[in-house]
Amino acid sequence: MAVLSRRVRPDDWKPVGVDALEANALKVVRSADNRSVIAGPGAGKTELLAQRAAYLLQTGTAPPPGRILAISFKRDAATNLAARVRQRCHRIHAGRFDSMTFDAFAKGLIDRFGQALPELWRPTPDYEIMFPNDRDYRDFLQQQLGAPPTSVGIYADIQAITVKAFERRHLVGLPLPLEGWPNPTPCQWAADRYWQTSLRSGKTSGLSFPMIGRLVELLLRVNPMARDALRLTYSHLFMDEFQDTTQIQYDLVRTIFLGTDTVITAVGDNKQQIMRWAMAMDDPFTAFDADFAAKRTPLYNNYRSSPELVRIQHVLAQALDARAVAPVSKTVGTIAGDSCAIWDFSTPEVEADRLAAFVAAEMKTQKLGPRDFVLLVRQKAVDYAAVLEPAFAAAGIPLRNEAGTVGTVMLQELLAEEASELVVAILHLAMTKRAGRYWTDCQEALAALRGVAPDEEAAQTKLARELDAYVIKLSAAHPNPPKTKAIAQSIVDDILAFIGRERLIAVHPAYGQGSWLEKVLDAVAVHLLVSSADGIDWSSALDAYEGIHAIPLMTIHKSKGLEYHSVIFVGLDDGAWWSFSNDQVEATAGFFVAFTRAKQRVVFTYCARRGSRTKIATLYELLSKAGVQSVRVA
Template sequence: MALLARRVRPDDWKPIGVDALEANAMKVVSSTDNRSVIAGPGAGKTELLAQRAAYLLQTGMAPPPRRILAISFKRDAATNLAARVRQRCHRSHAGRLDSMTFDAFAKGLVDRFGQALPERWRPRPDYELMFPNDTAFRGFLFQDVGTPPKAIGSYADLQAISIKTFERSLLVGSPLPVLGWPDPTVGQWAADRFWQSSLHEGKKTFLSFPMIGRLAELLLRVNPMARDAMRLTYSHLFMDEFQDTTQIQYDLVRTIFLGTDAVITAVGDNKQQIMRWAMAMDDPFSAFDADFSGKRTPLYNNYRSSPELVRIQHVLAQALDARAVEPVSKTATTIAGESCAIWDFSSPEIEAHRLARFVAAEMKAHALGPRDFVLLVRQKAVDYAAVLEPAFRASGIPLRNEAGTVGAVMLQELLAEEVSELLVKVLRLAMTKRAGLSFGLQY
C-alpha cells in the first residue's frame, strides 16, 4: 500500500505495518510528555519508536521544519530504526528523522562546531581517532606523564591511581572545566596532561570517542548559539538502548535538552545492563526520571519468545528485580518437549560432540539448516571454535565463527554504512534481472 505524505488527525491515526500495539505502547506512541519505557526482550522496543516516529510525523505533532533525533548505542540499532520508519512513512516524512549513534552525534557536533571551543580544549580540524586501552593508559601514567609538581603530589600518588579509575573517573568522568582544574589533585593533573598532549603536543590531535563526547558537551555549554540551534532543530528525542547510556552521553543530552520543550522518549531494559564495563551508568532511568520528570511506562508483551521461554526469562528477571512483572507471550509454541535445558559435560571435547549430534538430529527432524542454529559463548569465541569446529565438521555441519577475525567484525560494521548499501544495490542492479526493485523502480 502506498504511503501518502498527508496529515492525519491524531484521533484517526492507526499503527502501520502491525496488527495492533499493546495499550501501554499506544500511550507512549501518542504521548506529549517525557517517558522512560522499560521493555524486556522481544517487547518490540525498536518497533515502538518506529510507530512513534510515524505518529509524530504524520499527525504533525512534530511540526515541520523541526526534526526528530533518534540516538542509539549501536550502529545497527540506529540503522534498523531509520529503515523501519522509511517503511512506515512517506519519504518526505521519514526524511525528518535523524537516526544515529551517540558517538556519531557527538562527533558531528565537534566536526561542525569544534573550532568554537576555548583554545585550551580546541582540537585541530584534522584530528584523528584513537582507541586507547589499559596498556596505553598504563604506559602514560607510569612512563610518559613524568613526576607531578611537588605542590600537587608525589610519583607514589600517581602510581596509586588504577587504570580503570583514570579513564572512567578522571579523564572523562565529569564535564570538562572551561579553564581547567584550578587546584588539581594528582589524578586531575594527570588527566589534564593526557588531554593537552592529545590535543596540542603532537603533530596531530588524537581523540577517543569518550573524549569527543566530553568536548561536544563543553562546546554546547559555552556556545549558546550552537546549543540553541540544536534545540530549534529537534522537537523530539528518542534514546534507544537507554540502559547502556554512559554518563558522558547523558550529560550531553542534559546540556542540550534540559528545560526545553523537546519531548523525550527513553527506551530500554534495565535488566540487560551488560555494558557497565564500557562506562554505562548504573541506573540511567532513575536519573532521567528525576531530571526530565519522565513518566515510567512498562511494556508487557513479548513478540519473540514462546510461553515456555517467557516463563523461564521471568524467573531470571525476578532474580534481578523482585518487582518484575511477568510478560505476556504473543508467540505460539512451535516445538514439542523442552524449550530450555541445562547440560553438564566432563570435558569440552565431549560437549562439542554432543552439541554436534544434537544439532544434526534437530536439523533432520525439523528440516532445518545450519543458519537456524546459533551457539553463544561467554567470551573468546575463537577458543571455543577450535574445539567445536572439528566435531561439527565430523557431523557434516559447517561452523562459522562470527567474531573470529577482525575482518569479520569490520565487514559487519561496513555493511551497516549507507555507502555500502548503495554499492550492494548498484552491483545487484548490474548483475541480476529485475533488480530495479532494489531502487524502488517499478516495471
Template sequence: MGVLSRRVRPEDWKPVGVAALEANALDVVRATDHRSVIAGPGAGKTELLAQRAAYLLQTGASPAPRRILAISFKRDAATNLAARVRQRCHRSHAQRFDSMTFDAFAKGLVDRFGQALPKRWRPRPDYDIMFPGDRDYRVFLYQQVGAPPASVGTYADLQTISVKTFERRYLVGSPLPVDGLWNPTPAQWAADRFWQMSLHEGRKSVLSFPMIGRLAELLLRVNPMARDALRLTYSHLFMDEFQDTTQIQYDLVRTIFLGTNTVITAVGDNKQQIMRWAMAMDDPFTAFDGDFGAKRTSLYNNYRSSPELVRIQHVLAQALDARAVAPVSKTAGTIAGDSCAIWDFSTPEIEAKRLAAFVATEMKTHTLGPRDFVLLVRQKANEYAAVLEPAFVAAGIPLRNEAGMVGSIALQDLLVEAASELIVAVLRLAMTAPAGRHWTVCQEALNTLRGVAPDDEVAQARLAQELDAYVLKLSATHPNPPKSKVVSRSIVDNILGFVGRERVIAVHPAYGQGGWLEKVLDSAAEHLLMSSVGDIEWPSALDTYEGTHATPLMTIHKSKGLEYHSVIFVGLDDGAWWSFSNDQIEATAGFFVAFTRAKQRVVFTYCAQRGTRTKIATLYQLLKKAGVKSIHVA
C-alpha cells in the same frame, strides 16, 4: 509506501504495518510528555519507536520543518530503526527522521562546531580517532607523563592511580572545566596532561569517542547559538537501549535539552545492562525521571519467546530486579520436548559433533535455515570455533565465527558498516536476478547520498538511468567473483567511485577521520575475496559474504538486539565466566541477554574439561529454580 504525505488527524491515526499495539505502547506512541519506557526482551522496542515516529510525523505533532532525533548505541540498531520508519512513512516524512549512534552525533557536533571551542580544548580539524585501553593508560601514567609540579604532588602519587578507573573517573568522569582546574589532585593533573598531549602535542590531535563526547558537551555549554540551533531543529528525541547510557552521553543530552520543549522518549531494559564495563551509569532511568520529570511506563508483552521460555526468563529477571513484573508471551510454542536444558558432555569434540547433529535434525524437523540458530559464547570465540567448525562442516552446515577478524575489523561489525552494506547492495543489483528489492535499496541510498529531494522526480529519473547504466557496465566488466585481492579491491573502489566517496563521508561522519573508511574498504575487499573461493557464481559469493546460509557463532555482547529460533550457549563453566564474582549483576544480566535471544529453545552446554562450575553456582541454581534439567550426553 505507507501513508501518503498528507496530514492525519491524531484521533484518526492507526498503527502502521502491525495489527495492534499493547495499551501502554499506544499510550507512549501518542504521549506529549517525557517518558522512560521499561521494555523487556521481545517487547518490540524498535517497533514502538518506529510507530511513535510515524505518529509524530503523520499527525504533525512534529511539525515541518522540525525533525526527530533518534540516538542508539549500535550502528545496526540505528540503521534498523531508520529502515523501519521508512517502511511506515511517506518519504517526505521519513526524511525528517535522523537516526544515528551517540558517537556519530557527538562527532558530528565537534566536526561542525569544534573550531569554536576555547583554545585549550580545541582539536585540530583533521584529528585522528584512538581506542585507548588499560595498557595505553598504564604507559601514560607510569612512563610518559613524568612527575607533577611539587604543588600538585609527587611521582609516587601517580603510581597509586588505578589504571582501570583512570578514564572513567578522571579523564572523562565529569564535564570539562572551561578554564581548567585551579587546584587539581594528582589524578586530575594527570588527566589534564593526557587531554593537552592528545589535543596539542602530537603531529595531529588524537581523540577517543568518550573524549569527543565530552568536547561536544563543552562546545554546547560555551556556544549557546549552536545549542539553540539543536533545540529548534529537534521537536522530539528518542533514546534507545537507555540502560547502557554513560554519564558522558547523559550530560550531553541534559546540556542540550533540559528545560526546553523537546519531548524525550527513553526506552530500555534495566535487566539487560551489560555495558557497565564500558562506563554505563548505574541507574540512568532514575536520573532521567528526576531531572526531566519523565513518566515511567512499562511494556508487558513479549512477542519473541514461547510461554515456557518467558516463564523461565521471569525467574532470571527476578534475580536482577525483585520488582520485575511477569511478562505475557504472545507467541505459541512450536517444539516438542524441553524448551530449555543443560547438556553435560565429556569432551569438547563430542560436544561439537552432537551439537552439529542436533542443528541438522532440528533444521529438517522444523523446516529451518542455518541462521535460525546461534552459538553463543562468553568470550574467546576463536578457541571454540576451532573445535566446533569442523564438526558443523562435516554435518553439512557452514559455521561462521562472526567475532573473527577480517583485516582490522570484526566480521560482525564489518557487515553493519554503511560502506559494506552499500557495496553489497550494488553488487546484488548488478550480479543477481531478479533485482527488484536491491533496486529500491540502491535508489534510496543514492537519493540520500546525492541529496535528491523526495518530490524532485526529474532528478530521481536521471539518477535511475545513471544507476542502470553503471550496473550493466559493472556486470560486464566483472562477470565472475574476484580471484585476487587486487581485483576485489578494484571492484570495491569502483563502486565507491560511482556512489561518491566524498558523499559517503558527508552522510556518515565516522568515515571523515582517522582512516576508518580505508580500513572498512580494505576489510570489505578481503572478505569479498574470501567469500569467492572455489568455482562459484556471484549470488553464492554474496550469500557467503552476508552469511545467508551459515550458522553464526558470536559473543553474548554481539548478540544483543538479535533473535533466533534456538540459542545454544556453549560453555557454562567457571573458565568462561572467570570474572563472575567481580560483577555478579553485570554477569547475570549477560546471562539474561543470552537467554532472551531465543524464540523457542535454549540449550546450555557444559564440559568438565574446560572448567568447574563452582564460581557460577548461582546461575545453575537459578536454572534449577526454574525447573531446567541437566542431561548427561554420552
C-alpha cells in the same frame, strides 16, 4: 506498505504495518510528555519507536521543517530503527528522521563546530580517533607522566591512581572546566596532562569517543547559538537501549535539551545492562525521570519467546530486579520436548559432533535455516570455532565466527558498515536476478549521498537512469565473482568511484577520520574474495558474504538486539565466566541477554574439561529454580 505523505488527524491515526500495539505502547506512541519506557526482551522496542515516529510525522505532531533525532548505543540498532521507520512512513516523512549512534552524533558536532571551542580545548581539524586501553593508560601514568609540581602533590599520588578509575572518574568523569582546573588535585593534574598531550603533542590531535563527548558538551555549554540550533531542529528525541547510556552521553543530552520543549522518549531494559564495563551509568532511568520529569511506563508483552521460555526468563529477571513484573508471551510454543536444558558432554569434540547433529536434525524436522540458530559464547570465540567448525562442516552446515576479523575489522561490524552494505546492495542489483528490493535501497542511499530530496522528481528520475546505466556496465565488466584480491579491490574501487568518496565521507563523517574508510574497503574486498572461493556465481558469492547459509557463532555482547529460533550457549563453566565474582550483577545480566535471544529453545552446554561450575553456581541455581534439567549426553 508505507502510507501516503498526506497528514492524518491524530484521532484517525492507527499503527502502521502491525495489527495492534499493547495499551501502554500506544500511550507512549501518542504521548506529548517525556517518557522512560521499561521494555523487556521481545517487547518490541524498535517497533515502538518506529510507530511513534510514524505517528509524530504523519499527524504533523512533529511539524516540518522540524526533525526527530534517535540516538542509540550500537550502530546496528540505529540502522535497524531507521530501516523500520522507512517501512512505516512515506519517504518524505522518513527523510525527517535522523537515526545515529551517540558517538556519531557527537562526532558530527565536533566536526562541524569544534573550531569554536576555547583554545585550551580545541583539537586540530584533522584529529585522529584513538581507542586507548588499560595498557595505554597504565603506560601514561607510570612511564610518561612523571612527578607533579610540588604545589599539586608528589609522585606517589600519581602512582596511587588506578588504571580502572583514571578514565571513568578523572579523565572524562565530569564535564570539562572551561578554563581548566585552577587548583588541581593530583588526579585532575594527571587528567589535564593527558588531555593536553592528546590535543597538542603531535601534528594532529588524538581523541577517543568519550573525550569527543566531553568536548561537545563543553562546546554546546559555551556556544548557545549551536545549542539553540539543535533545540530548534529537533522537536523530539528518542534514546534507544537507554540502560547502556554513559554519564558523558547523559550530560550531553542534559546540556542540549534540559528545560526545552523537545519531547524525549527513553527506551530500554534495566535487566539487560551489560555495558557497565564501558562506563554505562548505574541507573540512568532514575536520573532521567528526576531531571526531565519523565513518566515511567512499563511494557508487559513479549512478542519473541514462547510461554515456557518467558516463564524461565522471569525467574532470571527477578534475580536482577525483584520488582520485575511477569511478562505475557504473545507467541506459541512450536517444539516438542524441553524448551530449555543443560547438556553435559565428556569432551569438546563430542560436544561439537552432537551439536552439529542436533542442528542438522532440527533444520530438517522444523524446516529451519542455519540463521535460525546461533552459537553463543562468552568470550574467545576463535577457540570454540576451532573445534566446532569442522564438526558442523562435516554435517553439511557452514559455521561462521562472526566475532572473527577481516583484516582489522570485526566481521559482524563489517556487515553493518554503510560502505559494505552499499557495495553489496549494488552488487546484488547488478549481478543477481529478482533484485528489485535492492533497487529501492540503492536509489534511496544514492539520493541521501547526493542530497536529492524525495520530492525532487526530476532529480530522482535522473538518479534512477544513472543507477540503471551503472549496474549494466558493472555486470558486463565483471560477469563472474573475483578470483584474485586485485580484481576484488578493483570492483570495490569502481563502486566507490560511482558512489563518490567525498559524498560518502560527508554523509558518514567517521569515514573522514584517519584510515578507517580504507580499512573498511580493504576488508570488503578481502571478504568478497573469500566469499567467492566456492561460489560458481555471483548469487552464491553474495549469499556467502552475508552468511545467509551459515550458522553464526558470536559473543553475548554482539548478540544484543538479535533473535533466533534456537540459542545454543556453549560453555556454561567457570573457565568462560572467570570474572563472574567481580561483578555478578553485570554477569547475570549478560546471562539474561543470552537467554532472551531465543524464540523457542535454549540449550546450555557444559564440558568438565573446560572448567568446573563452582564459581557460577548462582547461575545453575537460577536455572534449577526455573525447573531446567541437566542431561548427560554420551
